Amino acid sequence: xxxxxxxxxxxxxxxxxxxxxxxxxxxxxxxxxxxxxxxxxxxxxxxxxxxxxxxxxxxxxxxxxxxxxxxxxxxxxxxxxxxxx
Numbered sequence: 001x002x003x004x005x006x007x008x009x010x011x012x013x014x015x016x017x018x019x020x021x022x023x024x025x026x027x028x029x030x031x032x033x034x035x036x037x038x039x040x041x042x043x044x045x046x047x048x049x050x051x052x053x054x055x056x057x058x059x060x061x062x063x064x065x066x067x068x069x070x071x072x073x074x075x076x077x078x079x080x081x082x083x084x085x
Contacts, residue, residue, distance in 0.1 A: 028072070031065035 026034070038058035045051040 026064075026068075028065050028069045031061050031068065035059075035061035035065060 035058045038054050038061060042051050042054035042058060045054060
């Protein structure tokens with residue numbers, strides 16, 4: 001178990017680095033657009049690891065969009081509806 005003094009000296013030596021990455025906020029529409037863009041990019045990429053990673057990213061964006069849309073509905077906040085016709 002690390003003692004507070006151990007943590008402080010480790011941080012002073014640069015052994016522990018903590019980056020605060022800014023959190024990103026995407027709307028449902030933006031998440032859907034990112035998913036579509038990744039699916040298109042994957043379709044244009046030859047079969048292999050890179051393509052599989054792009055497909056996984058697309059699925060993650062699509063899943064986040066569905067979850068966010070569902071949560072907003074549960075909270076009574078309807079995401080803006082897009083009219084495709």
